[in-house]
Amino acid sequence: MMFVLSSFWSKCYKSLSVLVLISLLLLSACSMQSVQLPREEQALHRIESIVVFGFRPFLSRGQEPRMVRSPLSGAIFKAEPVPEKAAIDLTGELFSELLNSRKCRLIPPGQAKGVFSNLLSSGAAASDIELFQEIGLAFSSDTILAGYVYRWKERVGTEYAIELPASVAFDLYLIRTKDRKIIWKARFDKTQRSLSENLFDLGTFVKSRGRWMSAKELAMVGLPQMLKTLPKKY
Numbered sequence: 616m617m618f619v620l621s622s623f624w625s626k627c628y629k630s631l632s633v634l635v636l637i638s639l640l641l642l643s644a645c646s647m648q649s650v651q652l653p654r655e656e657q658a659l660h661r662i663e664s665i666v667v668f669g670f671r672p673f674l675s676r677g678q679e680p681r682m683v684r685s686p687l688s689g690a691i692f693k694a695e696p697v698p699e700k701a702a703i704d705l706t707g708e709l710f711s712e713l714l715n716s717r718k719c720r721l722i723p724p725g726q727a728k729g730v731f732s733n734l735l736s737s738g739a740a741a742s743d744i745e746l747f748q749e750i751g752l753a754f755s756s757d758t759i760l761a762g763y764v765y766r767w768k769e770r771v772g773t774e775y776a777i778e779l780p781a782s783v784a785f786d787l788y789l790i791r792t793k794d795r796k797i798i799w800k801a802r803f804d805k806t807q808r809s810l811s812e813n814l815f816d817l818g819t820f821v822k823s824r825g826r827w828m829s830a831k832e833l834a835m836v837g838l839p840q841m842l843k844t845l846p847k848k849y
Contacts, residue, residue, distance in 0.1 A: 659848050664720035666751050666792075667713060668727040668761035669706030670785060672697035685763065685786060686743050688800055692765040692784050701767040705785065705834055709760075712842050719847075722754045730754075744795050751792030758798070758849070762787035767830050770807075774826040781830040782806035787841060791849060798849045803837030 673683060673694050680695040706724045713721055730750045734741075741749070743761075751759035766784040770777050786802040807828055822836050 660757075661848050662719055662758055662846070664722065664754070664756040664758065665713070665717070665789075666722040666727050666754050666756045666759040667706075667710050667724050668731070668747065668750060668759055669709050669724040670702040670762050670764045670787075672699060672702050672767075673763040673765045675699075683765065687788050687797060688786070690786065690802060692786075692804065694765040694784070695768065697764045697767045701830065702764045704831060705764060705838070708831075708835060708838060709787075709842075712839060713760075716842065717847075720756070722756060726754070727759070744790065747790050748792050748795045751790070757792060759790050759792060760787060760845075761790065766804075767834075768806075769830045770827050772827065777827045780807040781828055781833045783830050783834045783837075785834065785837075789845065789849075799844070799846055801841040801844060803834070803841060805833060805837060807833055 673692070674680070674696045676696050676698070678696050680693075683692055683694040684690065685692065710721070710724055727750055730753045731746065734746055734749055739746070739749075747759050747761050751757075762785060764783075764785045766782055768779070768782040770781040771779040782805070784802075784804040786800065788797050789799040790796070791798050807823070823832070828836075
């Protein structure tokens, strides 16, 4: 009888372990999502150059927090005004990650933003994706990487005691300049929670080492994971 009960509980434990693993995978997919074209739709040309435009705030200081749609994908985000410095810092991290992982020609964000400013000052009436195309063409680049920061809320409190946790949301798009086609997109939308509040968010808990993270630390949980799926061909 003892052997039967032991075998029974052993099977239950294995089943529970499988369920926990599946839940972790599902949670990860919910907070960080990336999409690229199906293989049959890709020309499979190697990406030779990327204009790293980077991020800009979706809502500026003084604008009301609200639910918004991405102008490039239509995805919905809970948005709040984002400091310009947050977008600049995240863009810097993006460029550093690409320098360490990509061998193609990378046009720095500073140069891309310079062309962007010139286009705006010229009074060009164009959608965002049309502006991104113009920036890419200005550098004779086959792609441009750009996105928005929708939310950047710093934690209120310390690493070990908080009133409010950090919360961030941003996305990225790899756009083919010749026809403005989005060939890859990814998003990260996350509010840190304690392990007791969300038992399945073990990955974030481990990366935070049990601490309450700053907004930038939380963003850097998602950004490297997003870039792992960035294609090298299109």
